[in-house]
């Protein structure tokens with residue numbers, strides 16, 4: 240089984256919380272502490288893979304094989320992992336915890352957030368596939384933990400498990416659809432519709448539906464800031480604040496700690512449509 244602990248990655252921001260490697264080695268060259276850390280890292284990677292739409296189609300043994308190749312990294316909130324136009328290592332990253340924003344900058348230096356990606360989602364797949372520089376800037380929104388597959392391992396994995404190519408394609412189509420919706424939203428819609436469109440995007444990205452007392456609720460955990468929502472919606476923070484207040488009064492949505500709770504998903508969808 241192949242285990243690696245924290246090699247230095249070119250073009251990647253350095254994490255704040257790297258897995259510690261113990262120094263004292265046993266006769267096989269690996270200390271018990273090191274072995275325990277390796278196996279628990281693999282176990283964590285396995286859990287994330289199993290819960291990721293992209294990898295869920297694979298049987299347990301295959302997932303364990305992939306998990307053993309993964310490298311775990313932690314980054315604080317606000318860390319730029321790479322910038323649009325930067326050369327890529329070709330590595331694939333799978334989010335285990337937290338979220339990243341995907342953004343591009345216009346010529347006037349205005350930043351537009353294209354998407355937020357959360358637990359179970361991957362990034363870096365575009366430059367992995369076409370070997371071109373990164374298409375967007377990736378920045379952590381919260382403290383974020385990722386599992387990385389190096390370019391070489393990712394190639395091996397796709398060769399051994401070609402069903403993943405299909406899942407990857409479906410995921411890329413989903414992102415394209417979301418982007419299309421956003422382009423239309425930004426150009427023509429009034430304020431509330433834009434914010435609704437951004438909110439529906441969040442629901443699709445990481446909404447969790449729960450039936451409570453006969454009614455359906457959607458939870459968006461680790462909700463983004465109003466500024467972030469404003470960037471997603473192509474409007475101002477003040478407009479987002481006003482819209483959320485209106486929806487709060489109407490009983491469509493409430494803010495609960497670090498979460499949004501949506502009570503009227505259908506109405507938001509109608510508004511965003």
Ligand code: CMP
Pocket residue numbers: 327341353354361362363364365366367372373374375376377414415418
């Ligand atoms: P890559 O081009 O290697 O680096 C930037 C990453 O951002 C890209 O791979 C994708 O993983 C991700 N990305 C780029 N555009 C979008 C988008 N429209 N929606 C979601 N993710 C994106």
